[in-house]
Amino acid sequence: MRLTPGGVHSNVRLAGARDFIQRAQGAWLYSVDGQDYVDYLLGQGPNFLGHAPGHVIDAVFRACKDGVIFGGQHELEVRAGELVLEALGWADLVRFSMTGTEAVQAALRLARAVTGRTKVVRFEGHYHGWLDNVLISERDGRWGPASRGQLASHLEDSIILPWNDAERLADVLERAGEQVAAVIMEPIMINAGVIEPRAGYLEEVRRLCDEHGIVLIFDEVIAGFRLGLGGATERYGVTPDLATYGKAIAGGFPVAALAGRADLMARFGTGEVNHSGTFNASVMAMAAVVASVGTLIDEPPYDRVAEHGTALMAGLREIGLARNLPLRVSGLPAAFHVSFGDVEVTDYRSLQQLDLARYERFVPVLVEHGLWVAGRGVWYVSAAHGPKELDAALTRFEKALTQWVS
Numbered sequence: 001m002r003l004t005p006g007g008v009h010s011n012v013r014l015a016g017a018r019d020f021i022q023r024a025q026g027a028w029l030y031s032v033d034g035q036d037y038v039d040y041l042l043g044q045g046p047n048f049l050g051h052a053p054g055h056v057i058d059a060v061f062r063a064c065k066d067g068v069i070f071g072g073q074h075e076l077e078v079r080a081g082e083l084v085l086e087a088l089g090w091a092d093l094v095r096f097s098m099t100g101t102e103a104v105q106a107a108l109r110l111a112r113a114v115t116g117r118t119k120v121v122r123f124e125g126h127y128h129g130w131l132d133n134v135l136i137s138e139r140d141g142r143w144g145p146a147s148r149g150q151l152a153s154h155l156e157d158s159i160i161l162p163w164n165d166a167e168r169l170a171d172v173l174e175r176a177g178e179q180v181a182a183v184i185m186e187p188i189m190i191n192a193g194v195i196e197p198r199a200g201y202l203e204e205v206r207r208l209c210d211e212h213g214i215v216l217i218f219d220e221v222i223a224g225f226r227l228g229l230g231g232a233t234e235r236y237g238v239t240p241d242l243a244t245y246g247k248a249i250a251g252g253f254p255v256a257a258l259a260g261r262a263d264l265m266a267r268f269g270t271g272e273v274n275h276s277g278t279f280n281a282s283v284m285a286m287a288a289v290v291a292s293v294g295t296l297i298d299e300p301p302y303d304r305v306a307e308h309g310t311a312l313m314a315g316l317r318e319i320g321l322a323r324n325l326p327l328r329v330s331g332l333p334a335a336f337h338v339s340f341g342d343v344e345v346t347d348y349r350s351l352q353q354l355d356l357a358r359y360e361r362f363v364p365v366l367v368e369h370g371l372w373v374a375g376r377g378v379w380y381v382s383a384a385h386g387p388k389e390l391d392a393a394l395t396r397f398e399k400a401l402t403q404w405v406s
């Protein structure tokens with residue numbers, strides 16, 4: 001507080017778990033006061049390989065000894081590009097940046113440039129970064145700027161719709177499709193509730209985008225490399241025109257990527273469309289991508305992650321049932337959502353019918369008992385979570401719940 005507003009450097013950290021961390025290893029965090037935490041926040045997702053994965057740290061350290069940023073090209077950026085495109089399987093070209101926010105901005109600009117249109121369709125509850133033209137929140141059923149100081153005019157070209165409702169999208173595009181440059185979404189809505197797309201929804205969105213000449217952007221900043229090598233695109237079998245990646249791509253280091261079809265992405269290369277960044281594709285970033293994505297390809301941890309996540313979800317449900325509490329655990333083993341309530345959740349609006357505030361009140365108790373989790377109910381599982389962490393997590397959760405309800 002003395003040095004930085006709110007004592008944090010990202011407003012996301014104002015809510016949920018707070019403590020001074022001294023070090024982290026694998027699936028564990030250790031505070032300066034000697035408290036240990038089983039970590040299911042994973043730095044908001046990036047530590048998919050666990051904290052301080054030795055070979056990634058070593059690779060970055062080795063590479064950086066020969067320089068950090070050149071303002072020129074280098075071999076690691078070529079290797080990183082090859083590996084990312086190999087992992088994704090569908091995209092032709094990739095551009096790296098530092099953050100998911102920037103990758104999203106590049107995608108939106110490119111979509112507007114290639115279509116010559118201005119409007120963007122996006123969805124309630126989906127997060128695409130903190131900048132003026134994408135940051136939204138809901139108040140009394142109306143969506144608008146989420147922050148003081150954010151110009152409402154920056155959102156004038158956004159059409160904000162309920163997600164998972166293909167009819168509603170079709171209606172809007174019927175009327176306004178000719179003005180719409182892009183439809184952007186999290187193909188699985190992890191940021192709010194970890195909600196999967198309804199069967200056939202993504203296919204219908206794809207068809208509608210094709211019919212109206214609209215660029216389909218999947219924001220896979222969380223899902224990419226976490227749900228599997230090919231992320232949500234592979235899981236649901238629907239291919240976007242552009243997709244953004246980040247978080248799990250680089251073992252905790254700050255890297256994001258925009259990948260997509262050659263005919264679209266090539267516009268960056270001709271200089272027609274600007275995408276820049278002093279620190280893009282730094283040696284540190286590219287060494288981290290090569291080591292991390294290389295591991296995901298050579299020794300895929302996805303079965304292990306699924307095993308841990310499945311057992312953890314089942315264990316949490318059992319603990320809730322044993323106490324007759326409506327503890328709701330839903331989503332996928334690699335990223336799931338915990339809350340209180342019992343309704344069918346298919347979008348942001350139905351999510352609000354859960355008792356999200358009750359879970360948020362429970363989070364400080366979980367943290368006190370050594371579970372490092374997000375206030376909004378999303379739990380991330382890493383490749384470093386194993387049986388020991390499962391035991392510890394379930395024991396700690398049970399104790400926390402017992403203390404909280406008594």
Ligand code: PLP
Pocket residue numbers: 044098099100101102104127128129130186191219220221222246256
């Ligand atoms: N898109 C999605 C789906 C995200 O979850 C996030 C961050 O949580 C972003 C974009 C923004 O990424 P960053 O925080 O790296 O700017």
